[in-house]
Amino acid sequence: MARRFGLGVVLALLVVSCGGTRDVDRRTVTLHRTRPGGGPAFTSCRLALTRTEHEILDDNTHETGFNGDDGSSFTLTWVGDGTGVILVLSTISAPIDSYLEGGSSRLYRSMDYGKSFRDVSHRISNTFIRKEFGVTTGPGNSVILTADTPVVDNSGGIIFTSADAGVSFRSVRLPFHLAQPITFHFLNPHYLVVISIDGGLWLSLDFGVNWRKVHDGAHSFMWGAGVTLFFSYSPTGTVEADSRGELLLKRTEDLGLTFTTIAEEIFSFGYIGGFLITSVMDELWTPRVIYVSSDQGNTFNRALLPSASTEQFYSILDGDEDMIFIHVDNPGDTFFGTMYTSDDRGVLYSKSLERHLFGGQRKSDFTNITSLRGVYLTNKLDEDGRIRTVISFNRGGQWRLMGKPDNVECGDVQHCNLHIHGEHSRQSHIVPMLPLSEPSAIGLVIAHGGVGDSLSSTQHPDVFISSDGGYKWRGALEGPHHYSILDSGGLVVAVEAKREGQVKTIKFSTDEGRCWKAYNFTEHPLFFAGLTSEPGTKAMNISVWGYRPEDDEQPMWVAVTIDFKSLLTRQCDDQDYEEWLAHSTPGGDPERNGCVMGYKETYRRLKRSSVCRNGRDYGVRKKQSPCLCTREDYRCDYGYRRRNDSAECVRQPNTADPNPEVCLNGEDEEIQTFGYRKVPSDKCEGGFTPRRMSETIIRPCGAKASEAPPAGQSSSETHFDTPREKMVLILVSAGAGLIVLVAIVSAALTVRRVLYRNR
C-alpha cells in the first residue's frame, strides 16, 4: 500500500480571547452522572526531575515569539517527510479592511522542527492567504497556498505553489475561483484536481501551472486506484443541493481525456479502501440503497443492507482492502443505529453492533485502534439511555465492555468498567483530544475515560493508557490532557488541559505512562493552544503552542519547542527489546492464543523498563504465523445456518435464509457447497475442514434485497408522501480517510425514475 501523504497536519490555533465563543452542540446526547464528583480514582507514579535532566532540557528548549500585526488565527503545517520543515501562517479575520491598510498574512518557516522561525512573507509577495484551506500539502515536499482574492469577473484566484517545502514559491493566476482546497493525487504531486465556484472540474498535470476544465456541473470527486478519477455531476449543470439524487457518476482513467458514465441517479458516492460506494434511489418513492463496486466501477452490486428512508442516513465508518464498517441510522432522532461489517466484496453485510451511538453532529465514536490489528472501539447508547464503551478485538466480530484498570479503585460501585470518550465528548468540550494510537507504537493506546457503570460527563475525565492494544488499561494522568506519542512510542508527553488557566509544564513518560516526570518549560505561563510534533511519531521534538496576553491589545503567539533527544542519550540495543505475542492472554491455549482472523503476530518491541532511543531508523518488526482453522473461521454458506448452540452449520432446506445471498451476476446460481465458507481474508490453515459431502444448491436470484430482513427497523415509505422536507445524502470528507455520508435537509423533492442498471 502506498503511504498516505498525511504529513500535512494542519492545526488551526484559534485565539479564544479574540471574541470567539464556544459553540456547544445542544443536540448531543447528555452523559449521565455515575460517580458523585469524587477525588482521584487512582494514583500514578510521579518522579522528580533530576538537576541534570533539568539542565539538559533547559538547554534543549527553544522559544519563538510571533509578534507584530499578526492576526487572530495561526495555521501550522508540517511539510515533507522528516524534513523538519514547518510553515506557520497567520491570518487576520477581516482582510478587506486590512487590504486598505496594506496589511498581509505573515508566513513563517522553520527548518529545525520548530526551534527557530524565519519570516518568509516576501516569498508570497506579502499577500493575504485564505484562513480556511489556505495551506495544502501534498506528497513529497509540495505545498500550495491559496490567496484570499476577491471574486472579480474575468480574473481567477491566485495560488502559490512550492515543490521544495516552501523554500521558493511560484505564483499562479488561476482561470477560475476555487470552491474548495486543491486535492493532490496521493502519489504524484503534479496531478491536482479542484472544483471551481461555478461547478467546473479542473485538472492540472504540471503542479498547477496549466489548468484544464474537464467537466461542468461537478459535485464531488475522488481519486480511485492508479490515476482513476471519479466524479459526480449534475446533468443540468446546477450544483444545488436539491438536484441530489439525480447526479451521474463518471470515471476517467486517462486524466480527463475520455470518460465513462458508471452510475446514474446517485445521491452520493465514496471511495474507500478499494471500494467504490454509491447511494441510489432505485425506484421512485423508495428508500435509498447502497451499491458497491470493487473493480473501479465496472460492475456494481447492491449491498445487502437495510435500505434507508429519506430521514435516515448511511455512514461509512472505516474501510480497507478487506472490508467496510458501515453505520445505518435508525429512523427518527434516536441517536443510534446499527453497525454492519462487510465481506471482501463489500456486498454481504453482517450485523456487528446494535444501538451504535451516532449523535447530534452526525459523528460517531468509532475508533480504529491503529496500534493493533483488528481492534476497534466505539460507544453504544443502551436502552437505559446510558453510553457505554465497547471494544472489539476481531474486526467487529464480537464487542465487549472493558474491564477495570488495574490501578483504579472502584469503591462500592456495582458495575466498574472503563468507558472511553470519543468524538461526541470532544465536540462537547468534555475532553480536548480523541483516543490516540499509532501503527509504529505497537499496542499503545492513550485515551480519556472514566470508570463506572457508563460514560459520565460530570466526573472529570482522566487519561488512561493501554500497552496491549486495549485489553488492559491503567490510569495514567488525572484530569484532561493533550498528549502525543514520540520516538515510536518510546516517549509519551502530555500537557494538562486547563480550560481557563495558563500552562508551563510538560509531563513525559518513558515507560508507556506508568511513571511521569514534569518539566517547567517556561517561566511565563502560556494560554495553551496546541501540541504539535512531526506526524508519524518518529520525532523527539515537541512544540507547545500558545499565546501570552500583552499590554497592547494583540496577544503574542509563542511556540516552545523541546528536544528530548539529549535526555534519551542511549540508542536502544537488542537487550532493550522483547518478543510480544499480540492478542495473547496469559495461560491461553498455546494453539489458539493470539489468533485473530486466522493468524498470529509476534512483535519485537521495546521493554517497558528500557530507557533508550528507538531513533529515526526504527521500524516495526513482526513475525506472522498461521493458526489452525476452527469453525469460527468459517461462515455458513447459502442454505445453511449455525446451530443455535454451536458454530456448526446445518442445512436449512425450506426456511427463509436469514442471510439471503446476493445474485452477483444477476442469474440464479448453482453452487457446490460443503455448507461452510471461509471468512474473507481469514488466513487460517489446516485444522477444521468442512467434511460433510458437498451438495449442489440452486441459489435463486431475484430475491430482492427489499425482502431482506431490515435490521429491526422499517423503512417507512410514508415519509415520502409529505415531502416538504427531504433529507438527502452528501458526502463530506472528515479528516484522514474517514468518509461520512451525511444527511442534510433540502427544500425540494425531485426524484425521477432511476435509470441505474447493474452492469
Ligand SMILES: *[C@@H]1O[C@H](CO)[C@@H](O)[C@H](O)[C@H]1NC(C)=O
Ligand atoms: C485500521 O488501521 C490500520 C492501521 O492503520 C489499517 O491498516 C486498517 O486498514 C484500518 N482498518 C480499517 C477497517 O480501516
Ligand SMILES: *[C@@H]1O[C@H](CO)[C@@H](O)[C@H](O)[C@H]1NC(C)=O
Ligand atoms: C514547576 O511549576 C509548578 C507550578 O508553578 C511548581 O509548583 C513547581 O515547583 C515547578 N517546578 C520546578 C522544578 O520549578
Ligand SMILES: *[C@@H]1O[C@H](CO)[C@@H](O)[C@H](O)[C@H]1NC(C)=O
Ligand atoms: C529534533 O530537531 C533537531 C533540529 O534542531 C533535529 O536535528 C533532530 O533530528 C530532531 N530530532 C528528532 C528525533 O526529530
Ligand SMILES: *[C@@H]1O[C@H](CO)[C@@H](O)[C@H](O)[C@H]1NC(C)=O
Ligand atoms: C435451539 O433453540 C431452541 C429454543 O431456544 C431449542 O428448542 C432447540 O432445541 C435448539 N436447537 C438445538 C439444535 O440445540
